[in-house]
Amino acid sequence: MANANKKARGLIEGRPALIVIDIQASTFADDSAVRSIDNMPGYADRMLASRQLIDAARGADIPVIFIQEIHRADLVDFGRELDGDEDVHCLDTNPNTEIAKKEMGFVDGDYVIQKRRYSAFYGTDLEILLKGLKAETLILCGGLTDVCVHYTFVDGHQGDYFCRVVEDCVAGSSTEAHGAALKAMEYLQSGAVRGLDETLIAMAG
Amino acid sequence: MANANKKARGLIEGRPALIVIDIQASTFADDSAVRSIDNMPGYADRMLASRQLIDAARGADIPVIFIQEIHRADLVDFGRELDGDEDVHCLDTNPNTEIAKKEMGFVDGDYVIQKRRYSAFYGTDLEILLKGLKAETLILCGGLTDVCVHYTFVDGHQGDYFCRVVEDCVAGSSTEAHGAALKAMEYLQSGAVRGLDETLIAMAG
Amino acid sequence: MANANKKARGLIEGRPALIVIDIQASTFADDSAVRSIDNMPGYADRMLASRQLIDAARGADIPVIFIQEIHRADLVDFGRELDGDEDVHCLDTNPNTEIAKKEMGFVDGDYVIQKRRYSAFYGTDLEILLKGLKAETLILCGGLTDVCVHYTFVDGHQGDYFCRVVEDCVAGSSTEAHGAALKAMEYLQSGAVRGLDETLIAMAG
Amino acid sequence: MANANKKARGLIEGRPALIVIDIQASTFADDSAVRSIDNMPGYADRMLASRQLIDAARGADIPVIFIQEIHRADLVDFGRELDGDEDVHCLDTNPNTEIAKKEMGFVDGDYVIQKRRYSAFYGTDLEILLKGLKAETLILCGGLTDVCVHYTFVDGHQGDYFCRVVEDCVAGSSTEAHGAALKAMEYLQSGAVRGLDETLIAMAG
Numbered sequence: 001m002a003n004a005n006k007k008a009r010g011l012i013e014g015r016p017a018l019i020v021i022d023i024q025a026s027t028f029a030d031d032s033a034v035r036s037i038d039n040m041p042g043y044a045d046r047m048l049a050s051r052q053l054i055d056a057a058r059g060a061d062i063p064v065i066f067i068q069e070i071h072r073a074d075l076v077d078f079g080r081e082l083d084g085d086e087d088v089h090c091l092d093t094n095p096n097t098e099i100a101k102k103e104m105g106f107v108d109g110d111y112v113i114q115k116r117r118y119s120a121f122y123g124t125d126l127e128i129l130l131k132g133l134k135a136e137t138l139i140l141c142g143g144l145t146d147v148c149v150h151y152t153f154v155d156g157h158q159g160d161y162f163c164r165v166v167e168d169c170v171a172g173s174s175t176e177a178h179g180a181a182l183k184a185m186e187y188l189q190s191g192a193v194r195g196l197d198e199t200l201i202a203m204a205g
Numbered sequence: 206m207a208n209a210n211k212k213a214r215g216l217i218e219g220r221p222a223l224i225v226i227d228i229q230a231s232t233f234a235d236d237s238a239v240r241s242i243d244n245m246p247g248y249a250d251r252m253l254a255s256r257q258l259i260d261a262a263r264g265a266d267i268p269v270i271f272i273q274e275i276h277r278a279d280l281v282d283f284g285r286e287l288d289g290d291e292d293v294h295c296l297d298t299n300p301n302t303e304i305a306k307k308e309m310g311f312v313d314g315d316y317v318i319q320k321r322r323y324s325a326f327y328g329t330d331l332e333i334l335l336k337g338l339k340a341e342t343l344i345l346c347g348g349l350t351d352v353c354v355h356y357t358f359v360d361g362h363q364g365d366y367f368c369r370v371v372e373d374c375v376a377g378s379s380t381e382a383h384g385a386a387l388k389a390m391e392y393l394q395s396g397a398v399r400g401l402d403e404t405l406i407a408m409a410g
Numbered sequence: 411m412a413n414a415n416k417k418a419r420g421l422i423e424g425r426p427a428l429i430v431i432d433i434q435a436s437t438f439a440d441d442s443a444v445r446s447i448d449n450m451p452g453y454a455d456r457m458l459a460s461r462q463l464i465d466a467a468r469g470a471d472i473p474v475i476f477i478q479e480i481h482r483a484d485l486v487d488f489g490r491e492l493d494g495d496e497d498v499h500c501l502d503t504n505p506n507t508e509i510a511k512k513e514m515g516f517v518d519g520d521y522v523i524q525k526r527r528y529s530a531f532y533g534t535d536l537e538i539l540l541k542g543l544k545a546e547t548l549i550l551c552g553g554l555t556d557v558c559v560h561y562t563f564v565d566g567h568q569g570d571y572f573c574r575v576v577e578d579c580v581a582g583s584s585t586e587a588h589g590a591a592l593k594a595m596e597y598l599q600s601g602a603v604r605g606l607d608e609t610l611i612a613m614a615g
Numbered sequence: 616m617a618n619a620n621k622k623a624r625g626l627i628e629g630r631p632a633l634i635v636i637d638i639q640a641s642t643f644a645d646d647s648a649v650r651s652i653d654n655m656p657g658y659a660d661r662m663l664a665s666r667q668l669i670d671a672a673r674g675a676d677i678p679v680i681f682i683q684e685i686h687r688a689d690l691v692d693f694g695r696e697l698d699g700d701e702d703v704h705c706l707d708t709n710p711n712t713e714i715a716k717k718e719m720g721f722v723d724g725d726y727v728i729q730k731r732r733y734s735a736f737y738g739t740d741l742e743i744l745l746k747g748l749k750a751e752t753l754i755l756c757g758g759l760t761d762v763c764v765h766y767t768f769v770d771g772h773q774g775d776y777f778c779r780v781v782e783d784c785v786a787g788s789s790t791e792a793h794g795a796a797l798k799a800m801e802y803l804q805s806g807a808v809r810g811l812d813e814t815l816i817a818m819a820g
Contacts, residue, residue, distance in 0.1 A: 003241075003292040036208075072726070076747040077740065079365040083394045087208040111687070116740050117363040123740035125692065125731050131570050132691040146389060154356050158322040160284040160541050173392065180385035184351060187378065189288045277521070281542040282535065316482070321535050328535035330487065330526045336775050337486040365746050413651075413702040446618075489775040493804045497618040527773040556799060561769050568732040570694040583802065590795035594761060597788065599698045 009191055011202040013162045014136030018057040021067045021120060021142030021149055023047045023104055026089075026096035036087040038173045043143065046171040047100070049196060050141040053169060054105055056203045063133050065111040066099050067120045069148065077116045085173070118148045121155035130161070137162040139199065141169035146181035157188050168196040214396055216407040218367045219341030223262040226272045226325060226347030226354050228252045228309055231294075231301035241292040243378045248348065251376040252305070254401060255346040258374060259310055261408045268338050270316040271304050272325045274353065282321045290378070323353045326360035335366070342367040344404065346374035351386035362393050373401040419601060421612040423572045424546030428467040431477045431530060431552030431559055433457045433514055436499075436506035446497040448583045453553065456581040457510070459606060460551040463579060464515055466613045473543050475521040476509050477530045479558065487526045495583070528558045531565035540571070547572040549609065551579035556591035563595050563602070573599055578606040624806060626817040628777045629751030633672040636682045636735060636757030636764055638662045638719055641704075641711035651702040653788045658758065661786040662715070664811060665756040668784060669720055671818045678748050680726040681714050682735045684763065692731045700788070733763045736770035745776070752777040754814065756784035761796035768800050768807070778804055783811040 027047050057064045071077055073093040082088065090097045099106055115124050130138075138156045140149055140163065149170050156163045165185055172178025185192045232252050262269045276282055278298040287293065295302045304311055320329050335343075343361045345354055345368065354375050361368045370390055377383025390397045437457050467474050481487055483503040492498065500507045509516055525534050540548075548566045550559055550573065559580050566573045575595055582588025595602045642662050672679045686692055688708040697703065705712045714721055730739050745753075753771045755764055755778065764785050771778045780800055787793025800807045 003287065003290060005287045005293055007288065009288060072744075074724070077743050079743065079747065080362050080367065080394055082208065082210045083212065083214060083367075084397075085208060085392045085395070088210055109689070116743050118359070119363065122360075122363050123743045125738035128692050128694065128731050128738045129687075132694065147392070150389075151356075151359050154323070154359070155327075157285050158324065158327050162285065162288075177385075177388065177392070180382075180389070184355075184382065184385070187290045187352070187382070189285055190290070192289075277539075279519070282538050284538065284542065314484070321538050328538045330533035333487050333489065333526050333533045337489065365743075413697065413700060415697045415703055417698065419698060490772050490777065490804055492618065492620045493622065493624060493777075494807075495618060495802045495805070498620055528769070529773065532770075532773050557802070560799075561766075564733070564766050564769070565737075567695050568734065568737050572695065572698075587795075587798065587802070590792075590799070594765075594792065594795070597700045597762075597792070599695055600700070602699075 006190060009162060011164060011191070011194060011198065012137045015134050016137040016139055016203070017063045017065055017130060017133055017135035018053055018139045018141070019065050019067060019120065019152065020050060020054065020104065021140060021152060022069045023050060023100050023142050024068060024090070024096065025098045025100050028100055028103055029096050036089040037144070038085065040172050040175045040178055043171040046169055047143060048103060050169040051104055052196060052200060053139065053141055053166060056200050060203050062203060063111065063135070065113060065126070065129065066104070066106065067142070067152070068097070068099055068112055068114050070097055070114045071116060079117070119151040119155045120148070121152065121159065127159065135161070137164065140165045143171050145170040145172035146177035147173065150181040150184060153185050153192070154188070163189055164192055164194050164199070166196055166199050167193050211395060214367060216369060216396070216399060216403065217342045220339050221342040221344055221408070222268045222270055222335060222338055222340035223258055223344045223346070224270050224272060224325065224357065225255055225259065225309065226345060226357060227274045228255060228305050228347050229273060229295070229301065230303045230305050233305055233308055234301050241294040242349070243290065245377050245380045245383055248376040251374055252348065253308060255374040256309055257401060257405060258344065258346055258371060258408070261405050265408050267408060268316065268340070270318060270331070270334065271309070271311065272347070272357070273302070273304055273317055273319050275302055275319045276321060284322070324356040324360045325353070326357065326364065332364065340366070342369065345370045348376050350375040350377035351382035352378065355386040355389060358390050358397070359393070368394055369397055369399050369404070371401055371404050372398050416600060419572060421574060421601070421604060421608065422547045425544050426547040426549055426613070427473045427475055427540060427543055427545035428463055428549045428551070429475050429477060429530065429562065430460060430464065430514065431550060431562060432479045433460060433510050433552045434478060434500070434506065435508045435510050438510055438513055439506050446499040447554070448495065450582050450585045450588055453581040456579055457553065458513060460579040461514055462606060462610060463549065463551055463576060466610050470613050472613060473521065473545070475523060475536070475539065476514070476516065477552070477562070478507070478509055478522055478524050480507055480524045481526060489527070529561040529565045530558070531562065531569065537569065545571070547574065550575045553581050555580040555582035556587035557583065560591040560594060564598070567598050574602055574604050574609070576606055576609050577603050621805060624777060626779060626806070626809060626813065627752045630749050631752040631754055631818070632678045632680055632745060632748055632750035633668055633754045633756070634680050634682060634735065634767065635665060635669065635719065636755060636767060637684045638665060638715050638757045639683060639705070639711065640713045640715050643715055643718055644711050651704040652759070653700065655787050655790045655793055658786040661784055662758065663718060665784040666719055667811060667815060668754065668756055668781060671815050675818050677818060678726065678750070680728060680741070680744065681719070681721065682757070682767070683712070683714055683727055683729050685712055685729045686731060694732070734766040734770045735763070736767065736774065742774065750776070752779065755780045758786050760785040760787035761792035762788065765796040765799060769803070772803050778807055779809050779814070780807055781811055781814050782808050
């Protein structure tokens with residue numbers, strides 16, 4: 001199908017913000033055999049690649065927003081999240097729920113948004129922060145491609161943001177689900193799925 | 206992966222509501238060669254199959270909520286929707302934007318929720334209506350599986366509703382995208398994807 | 411108290427939009443002795459004065475957005491609204507629930523937002539429309555000053571909009587409640603409460 | 616006016632939750648001459664009275680939710696809050712922004728909701744938590760009566776919660792604004808404004 005009304009868009013339109021989704025200490029803890037959430041092969045390496053985006057953002061004065069999935073230890077806020085494939089995860093009493101500060105080069109004063117659901121917009125102050133930053137383009141990295149990244153993209157899209165996802169820096173619950181989610185995001189905004197190299201160039205520009 | 210904390214759930218938990226998504230006159234207009242939104246083969250037949258759910262709901266006093274995608278004719282509310290695969294669609298000046306009333310057996314007094322975005326929860330009074338109905342299980346049919354159905358499911362899921370999607374009564378932008386979206390919904394709630402027959406039985410029960 | 415960080419603001423900052431709240435046919439129906447919602451003296455005249463704002467907006471290409479309180483006739487969406495001073499109101503089966511089109515000079519194509527609650531932002535697409543219009547200043551008129559105007563102002567304020575209320579063109583459930591609500595809005599944004607004449611001048615400017 | 620459809624309601628309907636709004640260390644710091652936000656006489660004593668509600672809630676297994684106003688130190692999330700009477704307040708770098716833990720008898724594991732705006736629902740996970748708790752009645756105390764308490768009440772009201780405000784345990788920016796806000800809340804739900812003694816009895820019942 002041809003969308004005759006589609007406008008050409010740059011990788012970055014207006015002011016950008018980098019959204020780092022759920023890269024937490026648990027990602028790099030050596031317990032991969034007993035994960036509460038499935039991961040595709042190469043997961044940790046793709047998360048580590050996000051560090052290049054973070055460093056580039058700092059160099060270009062692009063705000064970095066870390067999203068942290070976190071649940072109350074009495075399980076009161078899981079809603080329907082335990083009715084599916086995911087087991088109990090990201091309890092606020094577990095040290096591995098912390099942002100992966102060392103690997104990501106986190107510094108004091110960095111923006112952190114805690115969330116209870118998959119979308120980083122749902123029940124959080126992300127929209128307040130983005131309005132304050134006057135951000136128009138959201139550059140997404142982190143995981144899972146097919147859950148928190150996908151659904152954050154959708155809410156950003158519905159909220160009129162230009163949304164980009166860096167395919168080298170996201171990973172899914174499976175390789176298949178990762179690929180399907182990338183296609184779904186590309187359906188919503190043409191040119192949404194981008195490579196790391198071109199993104200680094202655009203951020204520097 | 207095993208989610209050891211997963212509870213067994215019935216097809217219907219608590220009070221149900223049937224959510225009929227974007228089955229509009231345009232679906233049955235004979236202009237399939239020039240659609241503004243791509244459809245998978247068999248699309249119209251799958252939409253027609255939804256009529257069985259609607260009739261069953263009426264017979265069991267289950268509320269039926271028709272969701273209608275509609276955009277202002279000056280295009281002011283399209284947001285980023287024209288940045289992707291979809292062209293201009295569902296203008297409020299186009300008679301084909303109307304609910305497919307005849308095919309769906311629409312009657313005066315039926316609930317209609319108009320929406321500007323993909324999720325039926327986004328910028329609408331759906332949550333107000335569901336609270337008023339004290340609905341706990343949302344049974345979804347309509348289209349597109351991979352866009353409005355999927356993202357309505359996600360918001361319902363995040364809002365603590367039991368969500369079910371009747372696979373015989375939804376259709377996607379492509380067969381592949383349809384299948385991937387069904388898998389994504391099943392990931393969120395095990396037993397979310399259901400057949401028409403078992404759903405009709407549960408509704409009658 | 412001195413707020414040393416307060417910035418001087420114009421009556422209009424950025425692009426404005428005129429928000430006409432709940433001026434419906436019932437306001438001008440001759441049944442004032444049996445109102446379902448109390449009104450202060452001079453109510454109808456203050457609503458009529460809003461017409462000057464509407465005409466000025468059209469002359470200056472400022473978008474006009476009519477807000478319409480409307481409830482489903484089966485009462486399903488009243489929530490807690492019947493637990494207080496207000497009786498059943500604004501049913502969608504009552505012709506007086508229609509916008510006061512003649513008195514307000516309504517024309518086809520004008521924006522209408524239907525709402526189920528007091529705030530025009532709650533469960534509606536108002537934010538979607540305002541983003542599409544790139545509006546930054548909301549000029550409010552209509553009623554009730556202390557209910558729908560006040561709480562729409564609050565949500566606009568919380569959503570980073572510059573909010574103005576034209577005191578000659580709003581009216582409350584009582585004169586006292588009207589005055590208290592104006593003070594509350596002025597507390598939130600200094601210079602929020604404005605006269606009709608100065609507003610007309612600013613809109614023309 | 617008579618609302619013939621008003622139902623008699625108990626002080627507590629369904630499951631309650633106690634919402635303690637913005638009782639932070641700054642309330643009890645001895646810097647009242649230079650407050651960034653005006654307070655009515657007796658403010659601190661009224662906040663201290665909230666402790667009785669908290670103790671009663673613990674004794675009756677009613678969940679206690681502490682709301683904490685907090686802003687990022689770079690001022691990015693103040694929105695329009697500095698355009699009115701309030702100066703810079705509640706920075707996350709200021710120790711006085713902490714919950715008044717000692718005075719309120721805060722214990723580890725208590726629920727805390729951080730907010731950037733006046734309403735405790737705006738940009739927070741309060742609704743997620745309340746759904747998890749299956750709470751239906753919100754008992755409000757804290758400050759300011761005319762700002763954060765009032766606007767939290769309004770959003771709770773709009774979200775179908777039974778809302779109660781304990782007049783002995785709230786305080787406003789001025790005595791007049793406090794009284795006007797109580798009237799506004801009573802307008803929304805009859806019997807919303809309650810005394811401390813009757814509330815303690817209802818909580819124990």
